[in-house]
Amino acid sequence: MLFACSGIPLPGGRTKQILTRFVTSAYLVREFMDKRNRDDKLKVAVRLPNGEITYGLLGLYDDDIAIVTCCGFKPVREIDFTATSSISDSSYLRLAGRAFHSSALMAMNGLPCGEHGKTWSPCQNTSSISMAVLGGPLLGDDQRLVGMNFSLCASDDGTVTYEYLAMELLHERLTHFGISEQPDFRGYSLPKGVSSIVPSGSNDPIALVFLKDIYELRSYGYPMPPPLVLEFNGALCDTFEDSFGTIFVWKGYPFGRQGVWEELPRKVVTDISRRVVSLASFKDDYARSFACTGLIIKWHGCKSTVILTSASLVSRHDGIGNLKIEVFLPPKQRGIGKLVFFDLHYNIAVVRLEKNFNAVCPEDIFSETTQRHLK
Structure with a gap:
């Protein structure tokens, strides 16, 4: 395992495909890009609350958050943006994250840092940095969601502070991504400030497109497909390579039929070829x-x-x-x-x-x- 963080399940949306999506910290994207190599066999594994491990695809991201998409319905409780709360400088916070290997749910108390805006620091004096908190929920005094942790900062004196997105801002950001209202991947285009990552190759059956396929599309001059179109068995249409009529094959060609070419004199066929x-x-x-x-x-x-x-x-x-x-x-x-x-x-x-x-x-x-x- 190269990196681990937490994530929050999102509402299902209107897609025709049965999907389960999670929002997490953009740290996952940065680590993913830093660690991928020529073998390009990185996977994104998702540990569910029941301990089950499934695999997902990194798709959309911006500077702060990223979306992981899993194929099929997963037994998770999606976020409810109507059941949220706000915090004051005097509020106590509780931070949650899930350990990947043990599947244990971890929690930590913290205090808001009013002078730094949307940040908080652990109540206990600690120099340890827990990446598992990133992408996890932030709870207020009333045990309702107030935000999602997406970044951290470690100062020279060992103090660790975490930055979070308030729920209303997270909801605005996800609305800007536009994935919940899109019924089909093919009709999606990237909004301003949103990027899409090319999933790496793996043995997982839903990861059907690897870097080499994207490089081939770019070299041929075709426009890039919308996020996750090819990954979910999409195909490129109206290509320069579309054939028409009957193919004339040369000696050693693995397949083909003569068809209309048989009706022409041999010299004509030879001259044309x-x-x-x-x-x-x-x-x-x-x-x-x-x-x-x-x-x-x-x-x-x-x-x-x-x-x-x-x-x-x-x-x-x-x-x-x-x-x-x-x-x-x-x-x-x-x-x-x-x-x-x-x-x-x-x-x-x-x-x-x-x-x-x-x-x-x-x-x-x-x-x-x-x-x-x-x-």
């Missing part, structure tokens, strides 16, 4: 900007491999000079292309390869025979 390529443009941060198809053509006076394609390959990119273009001719030829010409009005672009492809069959679009066929 040796002159049609795929292209992708990339931004400075290696995120893909666009992907499309291109046709290898004869460019008179040029000995390089030249490709005619769509200007959409570059129209979404501001810094044309820094644009990187990759070209692929199945099954194994890949190369880097350089933009020679483009016209957004006619939606055409010409790309020249830095290193020629082998065994290609360029289309002579300027020949008289081709021109007659186009008329």
Whole structure:
């Protein structure tokens, strides 16, 4: 175990999925990010009041609080924001937290520090720092909730003080997160000041998306999914990789059917497979900007491999000079292309390869025979 703190169950909300959510201190996020490594196998375990251990996903967080989401209904008593209280400088406080290994409920008495605002200090003189208090509830004289502990400060003289969010402020913060009113993950967008953490890989069946999948989405230039969409079996739709028609497969391809290609003369199929390529443009941060198809053509006076394609390959990119273009001719030829010409009005672009492809069959679009066929 690398870190442990406490959490408070939240109301179920309106999600279609059956979920149990907990609010805790953002310390959990900071420790999670500090401790994750290339193996990326960190898990967030949740010890329930009955001693049961389940696993959750870190999703939303801000500077002070974080949300842990568990799949399914868990036997917990959710927080009631109507049954709260306020404190005065003379109030005694009782702090609660749950030990992870023993599942024991711990408590400690404290006093508010009026001069420091929403802070309190333990009644007993102690130099020990208990992280288990973070994310736990704060009770007033009437044993009603007054806040949640989210931060601590240890001074040079050994004095420890804890900072808390009053219940009305915690309720406002959670309302700003907007998770309780959202019926579907797909319709959620991050509010201002709220971030989302990518869960790490694990053997838990609900953790279906790992860092490598997010990196792949970023490299392809796709927008990031809303929090927990992919983790709960969501899928990316309308991708550049969507296929259409019948796939023409090359020798050694693991599957496929000839379909419509069987109706064409063999020479036509061979020529097409040796002159049609795929292209992708990339931004400075290696995120893909666009992907499309291109046709290898004869460019008179040029000995390089030249490709005619769509200007959409570059129209979404501001810094044309820094644009990187990759070209692929199945099954194994890949190369880097350089933009020679483009016209957004006619939606055409010409790309020249830095290193020629082998065994290609360029289309002579300027020949008289081709021109007659186009008329």
